[in-house]
Amino acid sequence: MADSHTTRSSEGLGSSSPAPAVTRAAAVLEALAGSPSGRLTLSDLARELGIPKSSTSNLLLALEEARLITRQGMDFALGRKLVELGAAYLSRMDEVQEFYRYCGQAPTLSGETVRIAMLDGDHVIYLARYEGHPAVRLTSNIGDKMPVSLCGVGKALLAQLHDHDIAALFPDGTELPVMTAKSLRTAEELKAQVVTIREQGFAFEDEESTVGVVCLAVPVPTHGAHGPSLGLSVTALKATYSAEQGALMVKELKELARSLGNPMG
Amino acid sequence: MADSHTTRSSEGLGSSSPAPAVTRAAAVLEALAGSPSGRLTLSDLARELGIPKSSTSNLLLALEEARLITRQGMDFALGRKLVELGAAYLSRMDEVQEFYRYCGQAPTLSGETVRIAMLDGDHVIYLARYEGHPAVRLTSNIGDKMPVSLCGVGKALLAQLHDHDIAALFPDGTELPVMTAKSLRTAEELKAQVVTIREQGFAFEDEESTVGVVCLAVPVPTHGAHGPSLGLSVTALKATYSAEQGALMVKELKELARSLGNPMG
DNA sequence: TGCCTGCGTTCAATCTACTGAACACCAACC
DNA sequence: GGTTGGTGTTCAGTAGATTGAACGCAGGCA
Known part of the structure; x- marks a missing residue:
């Protein structure tokens, strides 16, 4: 298989792309997605990405025509x-369909808030959410990103990687993002957790991203070849959480994970 | 559509794009999204879009680097x-946040399956779904597209357009897509419904997309300037649906629509 | 085995898309 | 008023992306 197109060097910009206009257009989209307000002017974009204004104008026109962006007065979104x-x-993704189906009929999970996520670098992206308990609603939405170190699924997915991949993502001394007093702070703490997770086969998150909320998570065994690595999680209020219930949920999560991992369903 | 015209630029845009590479990259994404299996080879894409293989290869490389597409063996997705x-x-979209909030606290809607959708040409796209009743789950997912003529929201959104815009989308004699025996079949039937919807202020769909399922829908008044036109719908089983309950739901839908239409919330 | 027909990749020549300075415009400021 | 700093747009010249034929490779078939 084609070995490696190693060379990744420092991508960023400037480095040659086989279709620079496309690479820049993608950068425009990312810049808009990353901007707090979600709206930027032509000049903003040109400045931020280091692209001449006239070129940026052309890119925006083409993107607008494809409806990948919209013009709102002077701003683009x-x-x-x-x-x-x-x-x-x-x-x-067949996995998402199967995820919904299984949650709906599982004895314990069917009454909980369950999510399926995928690993994306040092973040996870939530793909779907099953809400068995309408009263408890998460503020998170489908497609949201979270740093791996801050959520159960993230840690579960990390535990599946090889140690050298983990080390590459989090060199010693890395400062992790922090959201609550219990958030992990150093790469060392994270790696220690990974060991535990591998031993017990699931991850536990104890108010590390939101006070009052705990989370259980398992990885989906990578089925054969390509495709992103997936993980599952259940979220519960710490106040009502019990170890017995947790054991039941982990059992069902693992069953679902196994079924998702098997191409045969 | 067997319209494989030879050579360049018979494609969508009669005239040249300000950034052809971007336009073509967008076409690649659409082709992948439209393909039944979701996977196409380089040659497939080159053939379908009328782009030389070598150019297509460059586009795909750039798209892959931006992670807008993935390589899976010989296929791209x-x-x-x-x-x-x-x-x-x-x-x-603030509207989506407000949508969730309102549904959760509305007396009647909070127990129903409610959706918010946006108009996109002659289709609607579902943006979010509130499930107040876990037992009844829709197979549709967020982001799914539906022909306007086949769903309540579609008809409600259509009724908001000017007559000449409707005529442009559905010239007389247009054959509409059909999913059940009750689906509308001609542009004339559709236009007749639009008149009714404008009179009564909401749309009713009676098993036109799924047997056994009815649907009530209202448009969100376009708030001022730009932005897509939005619509709301409640889905119910025909077996358990009553006119009284319907009246209550329409009342709440309209209230939510009014609140979404007001920039002030 | 040899002959296809399919795939994706390569490369030098060409033509086109990018550039950057100049432009027209608006609003705020002095 | 004049000036400054901001916006987006224009256009001719040139750097460089695009191209199509030629290539290597793998699989199907006789």
Whole structure:
């Protein structure tokens, strides 16, 4: 298999791309997605990405025509076609369909808030959410990103990687993002947790991202070849959480994970 | 559509794009999204889009580097970055947040399955779904597309357009897509319904997309300037649906629509 | 075995898309 | 009023992306 196109060097910009206009267009989309307000002017984008204004103007025109972005007065924002494309991606994932089906009929999980996520670098992206308990609603939405160190699924997925991959993502001394007093702070703490997770086969998150909320998570065994690595999690209020219930949920999570991991379903 | 015209630029845009590479890259994404299996080879894409193989190869490399597509062996498929971007679009829509909030506290709607959708040409795209009743689950997912003529929201959104816009989308004699025996079949039937919807202020769908399922829908009054036109719908089983309950739901839908239409919330 | 027909990749020549300075415009400021 | 700093747009010249034929390779078939 084609070995490695190693060379990744420091990508960023400037480095040659086989189709620079496309690479820059993608950078525009990311810049818009990353901007707090979600709206940027032509000049903003040109400045931020280091692209001449005239070139940026051309890119924006082409992106607008494809409805990948929208013009709102002087500002530009992401376009609705992206919703379609994102949905097309998700609808092709059999795992998501199976996820919904299983949650609906599982004895314990069917009454809980369950999520399926995928690993994306040092973040996880939530793909789907099953809400068995309408009263407890999460503020998180499908497609949201979270740093791996801050959530149960993230740690579960990390535990599946090889140690040298983990070390590459989190060199010693890395400062981790912090959201609560209990958030992990150093790469060392994270690696210690990974060991525990591998031993017990699931991850536990204890108010590390949200006070009052705990989370159990398991990885989905990577089925054969390609495709992103997936993980499952259940979220519960710490106040009502019990170890016995946790054991039941982990059991069902693992069963679902096994079924997702088997191409045969 | 067997319209494989030879050579360049018979493609969508009669005239040249300000950034052809970007336009073509967008076409690649759409082709992948539209393909039944979601996977196409380089040659497939080159053939379908009328782009030379070598150019297509460059586009794909750039798209892959941006993670907008993934390589799976010899095939290409949509990439996970699209989930992120689509989610970024949705997270910027205050309407979606407000939609969830309102549904959770509304007396009648809080126990129903409610959806918010947006108009996109002659289709609607579902943006979010509130499930107040875990037992009844829809097979549809967020981001799915539906022909306007086949669902309540579609008809409600259509009724908001000017007559000449409707005529442009559905010239007389247009054959509409059909999913059940009750689906509308001609542009004339559709236009007749539009008149009714405008009179009564909401749309009713009676098993036109799924047997056994009815649907009530209202448009969200377009708030001022730009932005897509939005619609709301409640789905119910025909077996348990009553006119009184319907009246209550329409009342709440309209209240939510009014609140979404007002920039002040 | 040899002959196809399919795939993706390569490369030098060409033509086109990118550039950057100049432009027109608006609003705020002095 | 004049000036400054901001926006987006224009256009001719040139750097460089695009191209199509040629290539290597793998699988199907006789």
